[in-house]
Amino acid sequence: YKKIIERDSILKKIRIHDFRHSHASLLINQGEDYLVVKERLGHASITTTIDTYSHLYPSKQKDLADKLDDLL
Secondary structure, three states, rough: OOOHHOOOOOHOOOHHHHHHHHHHHHHHOOOOOOHHHHHOOOOOOHHHHHHHHHHOOOOHHHHHHHHHHHHH
């Protein structure tokens, strides 16, 4: 990984943490449960996962509200 990064100036800006964040974001965007993502990331609390990633997908809030409306 380091050898590849050293050769590419664009990749030098990408950190391992960025891969981790992208991985979690993609899982959530695909509808994976936050609890599963929490466990994969090793977060001690689901709150950490939700606080870190929920702002990325505001449309999910509308989807949830629509589902709740359907239940009522």
